[in-house]
Amino acid sequence: xxxxxxxxxxxxxxxxxxxxxxxxxxxxxxxxxxxxxxxxxxxxxxxxxxxxxxxxxxxxxxxxxxxxxxxxxxxxxxxxxxxxxxxxxxxxxxxxxxxxxxxxxxxxxxxxxxxxxxxxxxxxxxxxxxxxxxx
Numbered sequence: 001x002x003x004x005x006x007x008x009x010x011x012x013x014x015x016x017x018x019x020x021x022x023x024x025x026x027x028x029x030x031x032x033x034x035x036x037x038x039x040x041x042x043x044x045x046x047x048x049x050x051x052x053x054x055x056x057x058x059x060x061x062x063x064x065x066x067x068x069x070x071x072x073x074x075x076x077x078x079x080x081x082x083x084x085x086x087x088x089x090x091x092x093x094x095x096x097x098x099x100x101x102x103x104x105x106x107x108x109x110x111x112x113x114x115x116x117x118x119x120x121x122x123x124x125x126x127x128x129x130x131x132x133x134x135x
Contacts, residue, residue, distance in 0.1 A: 009033075012063050016056020017044030023064060031072045032087070038064050039075040040082035043096050046108050048119070049127070053108035057101045065091045 009024040014037040021044070024033040036044030038060050046053040064073070069088030090097065096104060116122065 014038075014056075014059040014063050016046060016053070016059045017051050018049040019052075021059075025067065025071075029067050029071050031074065032064060032067060033074045033076075034064060035076040038073060038090060038094075038097070040073070040078055040080075040085045040090070041094055043094070045111065045113055047111070047113065048116075053105040054101060056108075057097065057099075057104045060097050061101075065097075 008027045010027060012023045012025055014021050014023045014034070017036040021035055021037050023035060023037055025031070037056060043056060043060065045051065046056055065087060067087045069086060069091070071087040073085045073087060073090060074083065075085075092098070096107060099107060
């Protein structure tokens with residue numbers, strides 16, 4: 001996906017949070033926009049929207065953690081004001097994704113996160129790619 005002169009974004013599938021999650025990587029691998037797959041010191045939940053903890057672990061380890069250590073990571077959002085990290089920082093210090101795949105799956109299965117407030121509206125809209133029913 002070209003933009004801004006000579007640079008382009010590469011679209012990298014990173015399923016796990018949802019089956020359709022992607023990460024956008026700048027063509028020189030200096031930046032990655034990870035959506036909900038990789039957050040600063042965390043990751044997206046996998047307990048709804050057809051998420052899969054094992055798939056998320058594999059996606060992050062095979063498609064994001066293989067980028068250069070200095071690659072800046074910009075998550076889709078953060079609840080603690082952290083807007084950027086690096087692949088190297090997350091590879092070394094992310095408390096969830098430094099775990100083995102089996103330990104990660106077990107942890108994600110035990111999170112007991114609260115149900116999202118607008119889940120009954122947002123999830124069906126997400127599954128339809130935001131397309132609303134005709135009036």
